[in-house]
Amino acid sequence: MKIIKSSAGALTNFEVLDLLRSRGAGKDPTRVIASVAPSEFKVFDYLEQTAACNQTRDTINKLVDECKKYDLAKAEVLNIANIRPSSAVEVYMMIEECDTRIEDRIDELVETILQVLPPNPSQAESMEVN
Template structure:
């Protein structure tokens, strides 16, 4: 069953916004955005399909939320983790307020707990699609023309 969005019902994940826009008919095709979808909604859609939200599912988000219960994260922290899909300690650290202190009794275990949370994110939440510039890095450079030698 589809959840109906209500005004001021709370913060939405990027996945929920993307699904809402898809339901309204948003596409990456500029000509496809000439109906019920506004140009600004198309821009949001274009941005969201380049983020991890485009590969997420309701099931992956629910699985993350269930498995993350033991970390006792605030709602905003959960939302930011789902939206940003932090892939290492440096990225997740600013998301979790006092993470190392809050997640364990001593700081050394706190780092392990934060690392465990990063592992959960990597395991459960799908990665974003590759960006065009990332794909270009994997390709070999095209040979360049050699300069003409002078006589």
């Protein structure tokens, strides 16, 4: 992987996964066709098991737009996109001074996250079983 512009900003897990896919990373068992380093395949394999595998640029952009009304820092939105919290407790741990900044709107934020971001693969499987 070549760094084109250093300190251009943090990337979401989806953006890293999208980059690896564009470079040829995939589920091909031989993995000899792609020009991707073994370490990049390990990152790809990990990210394929996270919420990033079901996300799109549109969902990330929509999340960023929806989070503007909560006045969240870029790092907080990045954490939300990467982790996809599904409860108020998880969101509370990601937002600095959450009790004073968001107060009673935390449930609204959780509902927004659940509506905008697709579930993690493990969450999707558990919903199908129930």
